[in-house]
Amino acid sequence: MATVESTGRVVGPVRAMWLRVEGHWVWYRRYWTSSLYSSGLQPVLFLAAMGLGFGSQVQPGAATGGLSYLHYVAPALLVSGSMMFAVGESSYPVLSGFKWQKDYIAVTATPITPGQLLGGQLLWVGMRLLLAAVIYVLIASLFGAWLDLGVLLIVPVGVGTGLACAAPVMALAASTFDEGERFAAVFRFVVMPMTLFAGTFFPITQIPMGLRWLAWISPLWHGNELARGAAFGGLEPLPALGHVAFLGAVLLAGVLVARHWFYRRLVV
Secondary structure (H helix, E strand, O other), rough: EEEEEEOOOOHHHHHHHHHHHHHHHHHHHHHHHHHHHHHHHHHHHHHHHHHHHHHHHHOOOOOOOOOOOHHHHHHHHHHHHHHHHHHHHHHHHHHHHOOOOHHHHHHHHOOOHHHHHHHHHHHHHHHHHHHHHHHHHHHHHHHOOOOOOOOOHHHHHHHHHHHHHHHHHHHHHHHOOOOOHHHHHHHHHHHHHHHOOOOOOOOOOOOOHHHHHHHHHHHHHHHHHHHHHHHHHOOOOOHHHHHHHHHHHHHHHHHHHHHHHHHHOOOO
16 A cells, blocks of 8 residues: 655655654654663673673583584574564563554544554664674674684574564554553563573573473573574474474564554555
């Protein structure tokens, strides 16, 4: 569906989504310093604490694939950081667009549709994830965290995993009519367990078999497996395709549900 700009020029849906990104950019270029911690420094601090601090006490072995703990944990911390950042940017900020600031209502009062608004929101989150991943990779390289150029493949893995987590949370935010109390439960009972038990800090083979399926259905575990496969090699094409397909399915399902709720709340 085409959109009409204020000049009267008809633009396509991609341009309409980009207009939303431009709106975010106007704000971000003035306040970007306030987001530096969540954008890239938080995962680096995790890397320093776990990879260098705690990791100095972990000897290379079967659990780490014979690698130092710094090398083992660095790719997963990028993916984990992307997941946490994506969930944070897709929860209260999206709810605010509907409930508090109500800028989503203003945007869709123009010819921009709720679906294009959602696409622009996901595009913006993806760009923020890309920036955060690049910052992390550059700073982590100063710690000697990377073995080879496989790190270049970790960046899109982190962005993809983050978006796969962002879309369902946007759907949850769009279907939230209270003050967002449910997000506290999401962070406490979903994000934190995923971070701890989805293969970020240790292999899931250390988890009892009866509980291991919880890691298998976690987008973070699939992202961790892809990231480590890109960093160290050894990931076969078929399992890699399975991980990508899982993340793509979660992203698609989240987009479809979010799109439904965006239209339901914004179309009168």
